[in-house]
Amino acid sequence: MACIELPKVKPGRDKPGVMPLDLEMDLKSNMEDSDWFLRKLCGRAADTGLDLNSYGLTAVDVKETASILPLLSDLEELDVSWNDFARGALHMLTQQMHPVNKLKVLRLSSCRLTTEDVQTLGGALEMTPELEELSLSWNSQVGGKLPRVLHTFQQGSKIRTLELVDCALTSQDGVFVGHLLPKLQSLQVFDLSNNRNIGSCLEVIAQGLRSASGLKELKLRSCGLSQKSIRLLDGVFASLDVLRILDLSCNKELGGGFEDVPAQLASLKHLEVLDLHQCSLTAGDVTSLTQIIPLLSNLEELDLSSNRDVGGSSENLLCRLRFLPALKSLLINSCALQSEAFAALADASVYLPALEILNLSWNKCVGGNLELLQQTLHLSRLLRVLRLSSCSLVTEDVVLLASVIQSGHLATLQKLDLSYNDGICDAGWAILCQNLCFLKELTELDISLRPSSSQDCGQWFSHLLCAVTQLPVITEIEMRRWVIPALQERELDCFTQDHQREIRFDHGGFQRAAL
The missing domain is CATH 3.80.10.10 (Ribonuclease Inhibitor)
Incomplete structure (x- = not known):
């Protein structure tokens, strides 16, 4: 997809760009004197993407961008993320989106959406039937209003990526999401991270995930998950047989959840990334994961870091990492590894030819024993990061x-x-x-x-x-x-x-x- 990528500078400091004559005439009919910013946007209006990410847009810039949207009928991608719009100016943009009915990607992360912006966004999404990717992350005003924003997503929606990171979602929002998921048959990437209330309504969300058979990425970092949450998710894993990325990190109440019932986790044969860092994993969790993780033969990234109870009980698990020949990234920092666990890891790492990232930081037992890793360091042909x-x-x-x-x-x-x-x-x-x-x-x-x-x-x-x-x-x-x-x-x-x-x-x- 071709994309307009503007330089990250303050508008008004460069020379005007060249614009097609027909667009120039259309523009002049709307504005007598177009400034640099507006002319630059129109200069490549034939392209299908407009990237204004981290551009420092002002309310005036947003207004001018909105004025040319009717000229960009072939626009497929619009990214205005990480712009602190003045006084909720984004609604001026969404109100002009009706001609842009071919839009496939809309990114509005960290735009400080106001209540007014959120109210108009729902109406704007009604005009984008081809939408495949929507990111509203880091906009706290979305919380409590999610049904108003996504009510247009019906059966047959083409949405493949839905990112709602740190949106202050309420439990009612979570229930709405659970009921919405069966309608999103094309969904491949789903990120609810940093929404602490999700854990309380995970039962409804888990039920919805059973219908998301095409899901490839599921991220629930810092969502208030508990031991019960793992049992709920375990009942879903068998339905997610193409899942590539699973992030359950930074859920400190999750510890102990893997002890009894994570049998279906082993069914994720295509899993490439498993992130369990800072989950308060217990010795019982490690015992269960010892039986499961070595069966995930396609695993490329494993993060067990910041789980201090792992250190004294993980030698069996670390020894069996040798059965993961595709492993590229192993993060086991801040796990209080004991000497036996470190020795087991050193023995297994010799059988990890694809290893690119190894983080052993904050494990005191490494000191004076680095020679245990000598053979691994000699054999590592691809190691890029050593911490x-x-x-x-x-x-x-x-x-x-x-x-x-x-x-x-x-x-x-x-x-x-x-x-x-x-x-x-x-x-x-x-x-x-x-x-x-x-x-x-x-x-x-x-x-x-x-x-x-x-x-x-x-x-x-x-x-x-x-x-x-x-x-x-x-x-x-x-x-x-x-x-x-x-x-x-x-x-x-x-x-x-x-x-x-x-x-x-x-x-x-x-x-x-x-x-």
């Missing part, structure tokens, strides 16, 4: 890491996070920095100290600057709370003057930019 923040790493750990880097086995690494590991001596940092030059694809490096710490840089800082000159795509180096002595400060100043690439140094409580 080992606050892992109590010692000098021997970074020396080992430097050896792996020098041998060329982490050539694809783009982001390396070693922050909050204050137990590494200057010699260790020096050896690491001397070998960073082998990470030719590295874009971000974080070696910050803990917030309560402050320490002078040693001679290793000179090695770091030398390495940076050989890293062609590095853009960001976080080294907060490291104090750079005067000599190294002059080296940094020289580096700033001599190199033309934009590299952001963040250290000592302030930022330095090398331009």
Whole structure:
């Protein structure tokens, strides 16, 4: 789909664009003097998409955009997300949508919709029978008024994507959604995240989901789900046999829900993403998931992070991750892993050839034991992100890491996070920095100290600057709370003057930019 993508600048600062003669004549019949903004919009009115996302629109801009909608009869995609409209000006836009009856995509996320906007939006949607994607996320005024907005969605609706993230939905809205779902036979992406009242009406929603057999993405992050919610959803999973993404994260009352009845979760044979982070998973949950997760053979992303009870009971689960050869992303940070669990993970990770992202941060047992991951780091051909923040790493750990880097086995690494590991001596940092030059694809490096710490840089800082000159795509180096002595400060100043690439140094409580 062709799309007009305007530069993210304040209207009125560029030269007028060229517009077709017929459109210019139509425009002049409506407005005697069209400003830059309006002429720019009309300049490519033949395209089927108009992207004004994060454009800083004012009420005047919205009014002018609305005035040309009758000229854009072939418009299929309209995105005005992340614009703080003044005094609820969006209703001026929706009131002019009747000629745009071919619209397939309408994105209105974070537009601060007012009550008036919401009232007119329902009428506008009546004029868009071809609509396939609607995003109203981050508009709190939608809450309590959802039936008024979506009442036009009837049996046979073409909606494929419906996003209602953080809309302050009420339990009555949730009930309405539950009854609406059977009418949305084309629905593929459904996101109700960050609506805390959804959990109280999940029984109705779950009943509606039984009819959504084509659903590929279901996101219920931070929806007030409970143990009972898992039982309700388990009865739905057998109907969602093409589901690719399941996000149940940030539901802290969910813990214990997997202990007894999640048998149907294993039926999601096409599942690629499973996000259970910050769900207060219990040891019983982990026992049940140990039987289920290894059966999800197409799983590419698994997030179990921020579940502290996982740490002492997950060795069997982590050991069986070897049966997930397609796994690309494994996030198990802040799980209080015990030594046995970390050893089991290290053994299994050798059998994960597709791994691209590994986050073990805030697991103290990694410190002094990084050698357990040595074979994995040697075999990882695709690893792009490695996060080992606050892992109590010692000098021997970074020396080992430097050896792996020098041998060329982490050539694809783009982001390396070693922050909050204050137990590494200057010699260790020096050896690491001397070998960073082998990470030719590295874009971000974080070696910050803990917030309560402050320490002078040693001679290793000179090695770091030398390495940076050989890293062609590095853009960001976080080294907060490291104090750079005067000599190294002059080296940094020289580096700033001599190199033309934009590299952001963040250290000592302030930022330095090398331009």
